[in-house]
Amino acid sequence: MATPATALPRTQAGAGGRHYQRFDLLDRVMHGLLMVTFIGCALTGLPLMVADHAWAQSFSRMLGGFQSAMLIHRICAAVMIVVFVGHVARVFLDTARSGKWLEMVWGPNSMVPNLKDVQDIAGHVRWFLGKGERPRFDRYTYWEKFDYWAVFWGMFIIGGSGLLLWFPFFFAQFLPGWVFNIAMLVHGEEALLAVGFIFTIHFFNGHVRPEKFPMDPVIFTGRISEHEMLDERGAEYDRLVAQGRLAAVEAPPPSPGLRALAYAIGIPAVVLGTVTIALIVYSFLF
Amino acid sequence: MPAPSVRALLLVLLLTAAGCAAAQGAAKEEAAAGPNDGCLMCHADPSAKSAAGKAIAVDAKKFAASVHGAMSLPCTTCHADVQEGVFPHGEVKAAQCASCHEQAVKDYAGTAHGKARSGGRDVAASCADCHGAHDIAKRDDPASRVHRANLESTCASCHGNEALIQRANLPGGNVASRYHDSIHGQAIANRTSAQGAAPTCTSCHGAHDLRGKDDPASKVARANIPSTCATCHMNAKAEWEKSQHGRIAQSAAGAAPGCIDCHTAHDIAQHTDPKFKLAVTDRCGTCHADFADTYRDTFHGQVTQLGYAQIATCASCHGAHQVLPKENPLSRVSDQNRLATCQACHPKANANFVSYDPHANRHVREQGQLLFFTGKFMDFLLLGVFSVFGLHTVLWFVRSLRAMRERRGTPRH
Known part of the structure; x- marks a missing residue:
């Protein structure tokens, strides 16, 4: 039963309406940790990349000097690596428990891109250009999958090069010096890509675009309203109805306290990220 | 009648003695007032002004304490153009230091100050600007304007005077204030016995041999700076001479850094x-x-x-x-x-x-292929990701705004 999202009466879709569980507690905690450590690494690393700017010099002093910035950077990096490894371990352990290995790579809940994602990209662009209906997305959209794999790529590139630079004496036992030159280059460039991407594209896609402005609290509350489910994830909704599993994921609406907490965490993060982008743009222009 | 005659003789003797003493006292007083009494009749008045309205007062006490005063030199030694006994005299020329200090004045003519002055730049220092006039003292006298403890402020009266520096375009700008904050200036300002030897202005620039840095004979000419610094820093110069910089500086090529290129001159x-x-x-x-x-x-x-x-x-x-x-x-x-x-x-x-x-250098291929191509790959990656998603975001944003407007138009219930 494909109900066009726009036909749904809005009154039914308010904060108190029907909700479905989208992210469990561990997902949300991991995203929270990833977010905090990512911002921590960005803010302590960026001053080095634009060290000739007065703001970087004052900000570095505010952080307590380069040694304390380095300490914060490494603590954040270590926690981030633990979260990353923990996530990967969790995916494999969950799959091992359920035995559904094929679904891990080839199901609607898989992060692996598939044919529908290609069709969705084309359909979404057609919609952008006013030449068709908006695609009905499933549980994970193509841009969410890109974000997800970008983190994987970034973890290997930035995390790997970062470990090299953190423990140079250990790695120099079996790696030549030029590897550190490469590590230094890619650590900074890839970090710029990651920071630039998360604080602009991810923020737009996930939070600040007109439908969600100023932010989408789902990653903190874990629950998505029926209205938004139909609007943004119609294919998932239809699938859950067809499988008779919709009722199983229904959840009470997030309490006002939880919603307030979501905004209390999310808004400062969006603001901090936007300020960071402004500083990067300023530093590369002037 | 020996008695009256003795008494008379005694009286005569007494009177003679008293008269002599009086005469002697008078003579002494005349000597203390010196040969300048006549001049001081007018010039001792602190409010004295010439016909042109110029202050012409001379502090007799200060002059008496000066090296020239101690020698009881008459005013006319320096002011030789003033005729004694003729007053009020007319306009007086600058003091004639050369009548005694012939060599010093000759040397001064070759200095940067002397050349500027003879070239018509009246702002350039002459004898009295550095040494003082009626209060002139020997340079080892702590009261002297050219005593090593006072030189900085003496030179600073021009080279630390912002208005004058701007107006007269003095070379180097405010070198006095920069020198003051330098390690040399601070050593002099907070001097201990060990630091008292720190260089002041003339230690590097010379005094009566002070020449502009473009003058090859100058102590601060490029080629001479290492020797000037080596007056104190002998080992540094010896090490530098063996370095690449020192070798090139001493060769025909010559263009290599010496002391001040790394250490600066006045901010040292x-x-x-x-x-x-x-x-x-x-x-x-x-x-x-x-x-x-x-x-x-x-x-x-x-x-x-x-x-x-x-x-x-x-x-x-x-x-x-x-x-x-x-x-x-x-x-x-x-x-x-x-x-x-x-x-x-x-x-x-x-x-x-x-x-x-x-x-x-990640931009130079010859310095490392791998680094160069990794850099190019990263550039391409950043450009690619931001172009594709930038466009995606802009298109989405515009479309979303339109969609929201359309939706706002639909009736609700």
Whole structure:
């Protein structure tokens, strides 16, 4: 039963309406940790990349000097690596428990891109250009999958090069010096890509675009309203109805306290990220 | 009648003695007033003014305390154009120092000040500007304007006077204030017995041999600076002479940094001063621009740019006065010595660690194919991702706004 999202009466879709569980507690905690450590690494690393700017010099002093910035950077990096490894371990352990290995790579809940994602990209662009209906997305959209794999790529590139630079004496036992030159280059460039991407594209896609402005609290509350489910994830909704599993994921609406907490965490993060982008743009222009 | 005659004789004797004493006293008083009584009749009045309205007062006490006053020189020794007994006299020319200090005045004519003055720049210092006039003192007298403790402020009356510096376009700008904050100036200002030997202005520039830096005979001419500094810093000069910089400076090519190119002239600081350590990378960069740029790409360079001097700058690796090219086995960065140089800060460094290129340039292919292409790949990746998603975002944003407007138009219930 494909109900066009726009036909749904809005009154039914308010904060108190029907909700479905989208992210469990561990997902949300991991995203929270990833977010905090990512911002921590960005803010302590960026001053080095634009060290000739007065703001970087004052900000570095505010952080307590380069040694304390380095300490914060490494603590954040270590926690981030633990979260990353923990996530990967969790995916494999969950799959091992359920035995559904094929679904891990080839199901609607898989992060692996598939044919529908290609069709969705084309359909979404057609919609952008006013030449068709908006695609009905499933549980994970193509841009969410890109974000997800970008983190994987970034973890290997930035995390790997970062470990090299953190423990140079250990790695120099079996790696030549030029590897550190490469590590230094890619650590900074890839970090710029990651920071630039998360604080602009991810923020737009996930939070600040007109439908969600100023932010989408789902990653903190874990629950998505029926209205938004139909609007943004119609294919998932239809699938859950067809499988008779919709009722199983229904959840009470997030309490006002939880919603307030979501905004209390999310808004400062969006603001901090936007300020960071402004500083990067300023530093590369002037 | 011996009695009256004796009495008379005694009286005569007494009167004679008293008269002599009186006469002697009078003569003494005349000598103390000196030969300048006549002049001071007018010039001792503190409010005295010439016909032209110029203050003409002379502090007799100060003059008496001066080296010339102690010698009881009459005013006309210096003011030789004033005719005695004729007053009021007309306009008086500048004091004639040369009548006694012939050599000093001759030497002065060759100084930067003397040349400027003879060239018509009246702002240039002449004898009295440095030595004072009626209060003139010997230079080893702490009251002297040219005593080493007072020279800075004497020179600063022009070279530290912003208005005058601007108006007369004095060379070097406010060198006095910069010197004052320098390690030399501070040593003099807070002098201890050991630091009392620190150089003041004339130590480097000379006094009656003070010449502009473009004059080859100047103590501060480029070629002469190392010798001038070596008056005190003998070892530094000896090390520098053996360095690449020193060798080139002494060769025909000549264009190599000497002392002030790294240390500056008037802002000179202790080499351990963080300000100096941080500034020196820029100074090395005035010639070695590529190396300064690539240094700034490294962690060392980033941290020093942020303002922390605890980390390696140019001299930490290359040495200072003994800097040599890496092909020279004696160089601190030669293949033979590099490990030991890095180990000074990184005791756990090994051969692989020190084969890291601290001046790698990712934009120059010849300096390393892998780094060059990795850099190009990263550029392409960043450009690609931001172009594709930038466009995606802009299109989405515009479409979303339209969708929201359309939706707002639909009736609700």
